[in-house]
Amino acid sequence: MLAQQRQSRIAERVHRTGAVRVAELVEEFGVSDMTIRRDLETLAERGLVAKVHGGATAVDFGSTTEPGFAVKQVRQEAEKQAIAQAAATLVGPGQAIALSAGTTTWTLAHHLTDVADLTVVTNSVPVADVFYRAGRSDQTVILTGGVRTPSDALVGPFAVASLERVNVDxxxxxxxxxxxxxxxxxxxxxxxxxxxxxxxxxxxxxxxADHTKFDVVGIATIASLDDADVIVTDAFLDDTARNTLAEYVDQVVLAPTLTAAPAQQTRGGLAPDSKSAATAATTTEMRSA
Incomplete structure (x- = not known):
């Protein structure tokens, strides 16, 4: 396992459990005590964990705390890649789409640079940069103006006004x-x-949105669950969360990762097991009529 992958898993575990001990991580990953301590040091420098004697604890992100783009970029990277691959299948040549700011939509943008005649509306500087660097003459990118946030989103009255007459697929x-x-x-x-x-x-x-976003609440509501037509998440989402989302959303797409969770019974059938997850397309769940 590469150091970056191990660090991502450690950060996810700290986020999920609240704390980890060095000795536990040494046993789990089969590496030296010094390697784990270096991993925790790296994660602490990125603001992902707080180092304590003998281990690390979760950083207390409140409902108004917004980590920067670089901090969020290294979280759940495998899951975001899987989600992006699944979401990209929903886009075809000649369509007009909008991408909000965020590291998951930024990852998705990388999977859309080969789509012909695509028009993209976004309030994200990094997302716009992905398409700019791709250099395709048949793609049109519309970047809203506005005030820049820690997550590199452009927001505020100017951004809202620029969207008034825009319509996308x-x-x-x-x-x-x-x-x-x-x-x-x-x-x-x-x-x-x-x-x-x-x-x-x-x-x-x-x-x-990856599975760690479930039951996380920020200070401001963007939309209710039933406003979404599709949710693309990853196969690590537990059964309770899957069933809850399926009650409100027409289609829940479970994007398989290379190390997906064990097979579980869901409303739409079996979730992919760890062996099949690498090759399965997606698992979907449909809301009952």
Missing amino acids: TVFLGVHGMSERAGFTTPNLLEAETVQALAAKGRRLVVV
């Missing part, structure tokens, strides 16, 4: 959290208004 929305009570949320009040305006501009709303 599909909006791809990245979110800070999703829950039954609060819906899809953001930790940035100013960003909420801009993303709400963006979400309303598509004939179809697709939310792209």
Whole structure:
């Protein structure tokens, strides 16, 4: 396992459990004590964990705390890649789409640079840069103006005004959290208004969010769960979360990763096991009529 992959797994475990011990990680990953300590040092420097004697604890991100783009970029990288690959299949040549800001939508953008005659509307500087660097003359990118946030989103009245007369086929929305009570949320009040305006501009709303976003609540609600037509997430999402989302959303797509969770019974059948996850397309769940 590469150091970056190991560090991603460590960060996810800290986020899930609240704390880890060096000795536990040494046994789990089969590496030296010094290697784990270097991993924790790297994660602490990135703001992903807080180092303590003998281990690390989770960083307390409140409902108004917004980590920067670089911090979020290294979280759940395998899951984001799987989600992006699945979401990219929803886009065809000649379509107009919108991508909100975020590292998952940024990852998705890399999978769309080969789509012919694509028009992209975005409030994300990094997303626009992906298409700019691809250099395709048949792709049109429209970048809203606005005030720049820590996550490199352009937000505020100018961004909202620039979206007033825009209409697209599909909006791809990245979110800070999703829950039954609060819906899809953001930790940035100013960003909420801009993303709400963006979400309303598509004939179809697709939310792209990895499993760690479930039951996370930011201070501002962007949309309710049933506003989404599709949610593309990963196969690590547990049964409770899957069933909850399936009650509100027409289609829940479970993107398999190379190390997916063990097979579990879901509303739409069996989730992919760890062996088949690398080759399976997606697992979908449909809301009952």
